[in-house]
Structures are given as structure tokens and as C-alpha cells.
Amino acid sequence: xxxxxxxxxxxxxxAKFILSNASAAFxxxxxxxxxxxxxxxxxxxxxxxxxxxxxxDEQLALRLGLIPLTTDIEEFVPVEECTCGGAECPACxxxxxxxxxxxxxxxxxxxxxxxxxxxxxxxxxPIIDLKEGQKVVLEAIAHMNYGHKHAKxxxxxxxxxxxxxxxxxxxxxxxxxxxxxxxxNIIHIGPNGAEISGDDILKCILCKLCASVCEIDAVTVSEDxxxxxxxxxxxxxxxxxxxxINAGTTIKEKASRLGEILESL
Amino acid sequence: xLPVRCFSCGKVVSNVWEEYKQRVAEGEDPAAVLDDLxxxxxxxxxxxxxxxxxxxxxxxxx
Amino acid sequence: MAYKCTRCKRNVEIDYEYTGIRCPYCGxxxxxxxxxxxxxxxxxx
Numbered sequence: 001x002x003x004x005x006x007x008x009x010x011x012x013x014x015a016k017f018i019l020s021n022a023s024a025a026f027x028x029x030x031x032x033x034x035x036x037x038x039x040x041x042x043x044x045x046x047x048x049x050x051x052x053x054x055x056x057d058e059q060l061a062l063r064l065g066l067i068p069l070t071t072d073i074e075e076f077v078p079v080e081e082c083t084c085g086g087a088e089c090p091a092c093x094x095x096x097x098x099x100x101x102x103x104x105x106x107x108x109x110x111x112x113x114x115x116x117x118x119x120x121x122x123x124x125x126p127i128i129d130l131k132e133g134q135k136v137v138l139e140a141i142a143h144m145n146y147g148h149k150h151a152k153x154x155x156x157x158x159x160x161x162x163x164x165x166x167x168x169x170x171x172x173x174x175x176x177x178x179x180x181x182x183x184x185n186i187i188h189i190g191p192n193g194a195e196i197s198g199d200d201i202l203k204c205i206l207c208k209l210c211a212s213v214c215e216i217d218a219v220t221v222s223e224d225x226x227x228x229x230x231x232x233x234x235x236x237x238x239x240x241x242x243x244x245i246n247a248g249t250t251i252k253e254k255a256s257r258l259g260e261i262l263e264s265l
Numbered sequence: 266x267l268p269v270r271c272f273s274c275g276k277v278v279s280n281v282w283e284e285y286k287q288r289v290a291e292g293e294d295p296a297a298v299l300d301d302l303x304x305x306x307x308x309x310x311x312x313x314x315x316x317x318x319x320x321x322x323x324x325x326x327x
Numbered sequence: 328m329a330y331k332c333t334r335c336k337r338n339v340e341i342d343y344e345y346t347g348i349r350c351p352y353c354g355x356x357x358x359x360x361x362x363x364x365x366x367x368x369x370x371x372x
Contacts, residue, residue, distance in 0.1 A: 042371075044371055045370060046371050047366050048368075048369065050362070054320055054323040057367060062371060063269050065371030066268075066269035121277075125279050125280045126266065126283065129321075131324045140371070152372070154275050157274055157275045157276045158275070158276065233276065235277060
């Protein structure tokens with residue numbers, strides 16, 4: 001059976017879809033790849049020329065590092081994999097400058113990038129609130145790297161899945177106990193006893209309260225081992241669609257590398 | 266300053282802080298404001314709900 | 328090492344043997360170290 005993807009919601013930053021006829025290992029592979037194996041750009045080194053704000057240099061650098069930057073996966077490579085051998089060429093490094101004087105709030109949009117394709121994904125992330133006479137002048141250097149190295153390089157946010165719930169009602173006596181017990185309020189009494197209609201089944205959290213409250217054991221809750229309800233969010237460095245594609249590509253690359261290694265043995 | 270990202274899931278939360286603060290000061294229900302701003306998970310909500318703004322307290326000390 | 332007095336805001340040299348930590352102009356005991364002009368490179372993590 002071929003794998004099927006049924007998209008429920010898709011926007012710039014978040015997606016929800018059903019992946020069916022796939023193994024748990026594959027679903028988990030996609031989840032893990034989108035969290036840790038899709039490289040993104042993030043500020044890594046900060047050269048501080050002047051900082052008289054209330055934050056320490058290190059705190060300021062941490063805040064800068066966590067700001068997601070828009071990334072084109074084709075254009076950049078992680079420093080360790082770059083052909084320049086760690087010398088920091090334009091393919092693995094982007095420099096952003098920030099120069100501000102108080103009183104004002106400094107936002108991520110104030111970062112001036114040396115490469116117009118690389119910008120802060122959200123322009124309104126507050127970096128530091130400068131008071132009268134306070135000053136910040138710095139150069140931030142962004143590198144590409146993987147999410148497993150540091151969370152700032154994590155492209156996917158809150159990526160997860162659950163198995164497709166299967167709730168069946170047999171010989172229901174319409175007592176209504178399960179209707180009241182369900183925390184998601186998705187069970188109602190239909191013409192042939194209790195039922196869950198349409199897409200409401202996706203809201204089921206597999207808590208099995210309906211099964212435990214049923215006195216005649218008419219309710220059985222199980223899950224489809226081959227079908228997964230995925231939720232994914234992107235931090236803004238890629239659109240969610242690109243993120244999923246990139247996650248798939250990294251799995252493919254890793255698998256082919258494994259094949260090469262095995263063949264050379 | 267509010268941490269840039271949620272500690273648990275990594276979602277950027279600090280960009281909603283100013284609007285949240287302003288709308289709550291105007292008397293809106295914090296829960297409704299957070300829902301409206303797209304801060305839906307409880308890990309992200311606690312980042313904002315439990316935040317104490319210290320910049321103005323620290324500012325006079327240089 | 329250059330310090331700055333937090334009361335009179337003047338630059339101060341500390342004479343450890345004679346006055347100890349004290350501003351020679353106003354006698355204030357709180358001195359802060361000035362930020363060096365060098366560029367500081369730090370890791371963002």
C-alpha cells in the first residue's frame with residue numbers, strides 16, 4: 001500500500017495533516033528530522049563594540065541567537081560541511097549589524113543584514129529596551145547548523161503526531177454516560193446509539209474515559225497503527241511546506257548515505 | 266525582557282508581549298488575548314503569564 | 328586599571344597601598360570598572 005497524505009490545515013507557519021499507510025518508524029523519522037536535521041541560519045557569534053544597556057553582553061547575544069532568520073536551504077551550508085573548510089565564506093556565513101541608541105525599544109527588524117535574503121523572520125521581536133543615553137553597537141554573525149546542536153537552529157517547533165483514534169460503539173443502550181464523560185465533547189447520541197460524527201474523531205485524545213465509564217462495555221477505543229495525525233509548526237525560517245519537504249530530503253540523503261556505506265563494505 | 270522563545274517548545278513568544286501587556290491593561294481577559302495572539306500551548310502561555318518585567322527596575326543602575 | 332567613581336563620575340586610579348578602594352577626589356567608596364574599548368566576541372548560546 002502506498003503512503004497517503006491528507007492535509008487538514010496548511011498555513012505559512014503551521015500545518016496539520018494525516019499520514020496514512022506509513023510505519024511508526026517513518027512517522028517518527030519525519031518528526032525527528034524536522035526538529036533536528038533540517039539546518040537553518042541563526043546568529044552564532046556576536047562582536048560587541050559597545051553595550052551600555054541593562055542586559056549583559058551574553059544575555060544580549062543569547063536573545064539575538066534565538067531570533068529566527070529566513071533561510072534558503074539551497075544557498076547556505078553548515079560551516080563544517082562548507083568547501084571553504086571553516087574559513088567562513090559567503091556560503092556559510094551572514095553578517096548582520098545592529099546599532100541603536102536610546103531611548104527606544106530595539107526590535108529584530110533593526111538588524112541590518114549583509115544579505116537581503118536573510119532577514120529576521122519576525123520583524124517585531126523585542127531585543128532590548130534602551131533607556132536615555134544607553135547604546136548598543138554590535139555585529140552578529142549567523143551560521144547555518146542543525147537543531148541537534150542548539151535549539152536556535154531548530155526549524156520545526158512543536159512537531160508531533162498521534163495515531164488515528166478508532167472508537168467503536170456496539171449494542172449501545174443510549175445511557176449517555178460516555179457523552180458526559182468525554183473531555184472533548186465529541187460523542188453524541190445518534191439514531192443507532194452513541195456515535196462520533198465526521199472529523200470529530202480527530203479531536204479524540206485516546207483517554208479511554210468513555211470506555212471505562214460504559215457499564216455494558218459497549219465502547220472500545222483503539223488506534224490505527226498505520227495512520228498518524230501530524231501537527232507541525234515552523235519558527236519562520238522556512239514555510240511549513242518547505243520544512244516538511246526539507247525533512248523528507250534529509251531522510252532520503254541519510255538513507256542513501258547509509259546505502260553507500262553498506263555497499264562499500 | 267521576556268525570553269525570546271518558549272523554553273519548552275521553541276515557539277517565538279516575545280513578539281506578542283507588548284500587545285498582550287497593552288490589551289490586558291485595557292481590561293481584556295488574559296486567556297482570550299493569548300488565544301487571539303496564537304499562543305495556544307500551555308508551555309508558551311506560562312512564559313507570558315509568569316513573566317516579570319525588570320528592565321525598568323534595573324535601568325537606573327549603571 | 329582605570330576606574331570611575333559613581334558619585335563624582337571622575338576617572339580614578341586606585342592606590343592600593345595608601346588609600347585603598349576610595350575616590351581621591353570625593354572619598355566615595357563605590358568605583359566601577361570602565362568597559363574596555365576592545366571588541367568583545369562572544370558565542371550566542
